[in-house]
Amino acid sequence: MPTTYLLGQGKVYIAKRDAFGNPKALRWLGDVSAAKLALKVTNAEQKESYSGQRGTVKRVQVGKEATIELTMMEINTDNLALNVSGVVTNTPSGSVTGEALPVVVAGNRVAFKNPGVTSVVITDSASTPVTLATTKYKVDPAFGAVDFKDVTGATQPFLAAYSHGAVDSVAMFNAQQEDDFLRYEGINLAENGAPIIVELYKVNSEPLKELALITDKFAEMQITAAVLIDGAKTPSDELGQFGRILQIAAS
Structure with missing residues (x-):
């Protein structure tokens, strides 16, 4: 063979x-x-009881x-x-307005609910909302996050508006x-x-x-x-x- x-x-x-x-x-x-x-x-095994060796017989x-x-x-x-x-889950591209962010101090990083963001605008919660200057934060578009540099004088929480791309999540x-x-x-x-x-x-x-x-x-x-x-x-x-x-x- x-x-x-x-x-x-x-x-x-x-x-x-x-x-x-x-x-x-x-x-x-x-x-x-x-x-x-x-x-x-x-396997189920049976050992014999007659030879003194306890050998397996079945x-x-x-x-x-x-x-x-x-x-x-x-x-x-x-x-x-x-x-x-x-x-x-397949999330299509879209836009978000009024997404409330947690209260932050300078140096904090906050993640948006969606990654792949563009056209980010952040406003505060004053009775007459003020748009936060882009010099006071830096957006990480791919990860959908923002690093705050300066929050002095702003009324929190901040509200974010942005567009985002399609994403698959598991x-x-x-x-x-x-x-x-x-x-x-x-x-x-x-x-x-x-x-x-x-x-x-x-x-x-x-x-x-x-x-x-x-x-x-x-x-x-x-x-x-x-x-x-x-x-x-x-x-x-x-x-x-x-x-x-x-x-x-x-x-």
Whole structure:
């Protein structure tokens, strides 16, 4: 029998499942630098009581479980939502008037409710509002923040008016936990690029382990997903109940 080795690269896709457990449209997760599948069984064991050795005389598998670990390199909004159990919100560009700012002193920094700001005008809360001179503050447009240099003689709180660009945001831990379908389409570099496919029918992801916000290398998102049993399939079925691995001869 010829030897077969595995040196893999490829793409990992994820999909929502329909009411029957079938995958909907697949979404590529982008650059995944590592993908590791692990299987584990739980055994019930019986030890004998007659030889003085307490040897194991019977072992029966009573549980099966599998996990998949992914290291994702592309930090886009959809991948973030998957990793932080969140929902993506798309805020269109627009304008704001009368946004009340917290009371400040010289040297304080205040963030607006929206980033990507332009045309900022700040007024005070006097009975006849006075527009604050632009020499008394400095706007950080990209981050939507303002640094105050001088607030002498002004009636606070300040009110801000500005325009802002469109932005996508991902809230953490506000999405309904769902089971997904996972598919790996790889090439085996050790066997002349032979295709290999791994399908996991029902995976349930844990939140990301960490996201390095300050680092000297490219940030990555590492997640672990439990591979659950798919009750819609039977153990004797060609597909199995957890997943399958398909090896295809190189063309």
